[in-house]
Amino acid sequence: MAKPDYYDVTDCETNDKGAPKFCKKSEPGEGTERSCAYDGARVVLMPITDVIHLVHGPIACAGNSWDNRGARSSDSQLYRRGFTTEMLENDVIFGGEKKLYKAILDLAERYKDQARAIFVYATCVTAMTGDDVEAVCLAASEKVAIPIIPVNTPGFIGDKNIGNRLAGEILFKYVIGTTEPPVLGEYPINLIGEYNIAGDLWGMLPLFDRLGIQVLSCFSGDAKFEELRYAHRAKLNIIICSKSLTNLAKKMQKNYGMPYLEESFYGMTDTAKALRDIARELDNIVNGLEKRVMQDRVEKLLAEEEAKCRASIAPYRTRLEGKTAVLFTGGVKTWSMVNALRELGVEILAAGTQNSTLEDFYRMKGLMHKDAKIIEDTSTAGLLAVMAEKLPDLIVAGGKTKFLALKTKTPFLDINHGRSHPYAGYEGMVTFAKQLDMTVNNPIWPALNAPAPWEKTEEQLAADLASTAGHAEAFLGEDISASRVKVSSKCATVNPQKNSPALGATMAYLGIDNMLGLLHGAQGCSTFIRLQLSRHYKESIALNATAMSEDSAIFGGWENLKKGIGRVIEKFHPQVVGVMTSGLTETMGDDVHSAIVHFRQENPEVAHIPIIHASTPDY
Ligand code: SF4
Structure with a gap:
């Protein structure tokens, strides 16, 4: 199994307040923010559209994570199908290798006209039962004509970032350099870490086209x-999401001598900087030092595009100028959104990040006003405290913060993978300005914060009605065809929208006053459950995990479970703790009942708090 040692050492060394704890492992008893390594690998590989993504595991891994990111495709929809071997109890007992082998042959035959490869994902349970995914893929490769690629990144080996980087290793080992491009232009580049969320890539490609730059490969939007x-034939790599695939760019630099740049295409300032940097680098590589062929093209394009963009965003800017915002996101958006918001006249009162590299964090800090606050406590309570202190006009963040913002009646714009609109490039900047305007100036906010209708006079009611005139037409008239997903008309092979029993148990626990759930498993399962249920209930969902790691999966999870129960009681003061198990801890044979008895003996002072236990493996 691949070893999770792909962090840059510098990313792990900081005690700076509010800095992302990139290497910090999740603690048992905490609500995990980052999902598991399996999910991290899927984030990187899933946007490859014309392949089968086959998840070898029980239903939770494929079912709870199915289609939870907005990566768009201009052609094949095969990647959105949920393929899983759906391991059941007997497969866990007798082994799932034969089932996996048959599934690969079956799918390769059924989708032979569409599928160009099959990625096979190991999960916690199949890693624990010892299914040799690599050997099965090798054996199946002899029977089918397309590449069968093992993705051996079970959830318990680490968090999502580890999975991202391991997926980069897999691409390097099995995919890159295995064929030659049909046509090679003068200025070929690769984009790395661009996943075409909501169609972002399509805002960047026209710019490259006009400049005569060939995007040879995009990993993997x-x-x-x-x-x-044939990515190895590019002249330059451009890293878009700096935290996910830096290791891949470094490896390509070492093996193919291909330099790389880290850039962002959000906002006018950063788009211009990115294009200038790329042009300078390409001129150096292709035309020799001091030559300015590409740089001249870029300056011409920037003059046209910036003028056009400024004119398009002007009406939105007028309505946004002077508004205040709290920014909470990850990756390059951490700093490039600071610039983009500033270009629209929005002042940032506070900003924070969890999922960025240290470099991203310091870049964000450097761009912010000296009086702006860095969010140090990124928990729900911490964010609520910042909102209460700063009273911003707007929260710009990812989906997990959405309901927190809405419950406090604060306008919210999603800029992470849950959004439906592309924000990259100049067209993206105009869309961003428009969405920001529609969000912050939506008449719902004054209505929500105003007296109830029965407390108003006739004149006030008439004035309310008049002020909202035309808004329905504006919303309905909006063109979202570019970000609409094509839905396949063929039947799905399996129905991955079945959810895990642990999700069902979480729902039951949520119905009991002051009860707090604790999932005994690796961190991916609880992250997925929280995501699913918060979308369903439109609330932040409290669920903690014992954050099983590779070591605890091997040596037993009692200590994690006991620590988790102790922490949950100490930190959140529930009246009942509801423990539930996962496929991983059941396969390991963790005796949860005995662990709870031990906890009771070691902690008599909390004997009055009931701890109930449900066995909820997903096989
Ligand atoms: S942590 Fe959960 S979702 Fe992730 S691979 Fe393990 S079982 Fe699957």
Whole structure:
């Protein structure tokens, strides 16, 4: 199994307040923010559109994570199908290798006209039962004509970031350099860590086209498998999401001598900087030092595009100028959104991040006004405290913060993978300005914060009605065809929207006053359950996990469970603790009942708090 040692050492060394704890492991008893390594690998590989993504595991891994990111495709929809071997109890007992082998052959035959490769994902349970995914893929490769690629990144080996980087290793080992491009332009580049969320990539490609830059391969937004295979022929790598695939760019630099740049295409300032940097680098590589062929093209394009963009955003800017915001996001958006918001006249009162590299964090800090606050406590309570202190006009963040913002009646704009609109490039900047305006100036906010209708006079009611005139037309008239997903008309092979029993148990626990759930498993399962249920209930969902790691999966999870129960009681003061198990801890054979008895003996002072236990493996 691949070893999770792909963090840059510098990313792990900081005690700076509010800095992302990139290498910090989740603690038992905490609500995990980052999902598991399996999910991290899926984030990187799933946007490859014309391949089968087959999840070898019980239903939770495929079912709870199905289609939870907005990566768009301009062609094949095969990547959105949920393929899983759906391991059941007997498969866990007798082993799932034969089932996996048959599933690969079956799917390769059924989708032979569409599928260009099959990625096979190991999960916690199959890693624990010892299914040799690599050997099965090798054996199946002899029977089918397309590449069968093992993705051996079970959830318990680490968090999502580890999974991202391991997926980069897999691409390097099995995909890159395995064929030659049909046509090679003068200025070929690769984009790395661009996942075409809501169609972001499509805002960048026209700019490259006009400049005569060939995007040879994009890892992996709207990617076709074949295109990724000849990425080694590019002249330059551009990293878009700096935290996810830096290791891949470094490896390509070492092996193919291909330099790389880290850039962002959000906002006018950063888009211009990115294009200038790329042009300078390409001129150096292709035309020799001091030559300015590409740089001249870029300056011409920038003059046109910036003028056009400024004119388009002007009406929105007028309505946004002077508004205040709290920014909470990850990756390059941490700093490039500071610039983009500033370009629209929005002042940032506070900003924070969990999912960024240290470099991203310090870049954000450097751009912010000296009086702006860095959010140090990124928990729900911490964010609520910042909102109460700063009273911003707007929260710009990811989906997990959405209901927190809405419950406090604060306008909210999603800029992470849950959004439906592309924000990259100049067109993206105009869309961003428009969405921001529609969010912050939506008449719902004054209505929500105003007296109830029965407390108003006739004149006030008439004035309310008049002020909202035309808004329905504006919303309905909006063109969202670019971000609409094509839905496949064929039947799905399996129904991955079945959820895990642990999700069902969480729902039951949520119905009991002052009861807090604790999932005994690796961190991916609880993150997925929280995501699913918070979308369903439109609330932040309290669920903690014992954050099982590779070590505890091998040596037993009692200590994690006992620590988790202790922490949950100490930190959140529930009246009842509801423990539930996962496929991983059941397969390991963790005796949860005995662990609870031990906890009771060691902690008699909390004997009055009931701890109930449900066995909820997903097989
Ligand atoms: S942590 Fe949960 S979702 Fe992730 S691989 Fe393990 S069982 Fe699957």
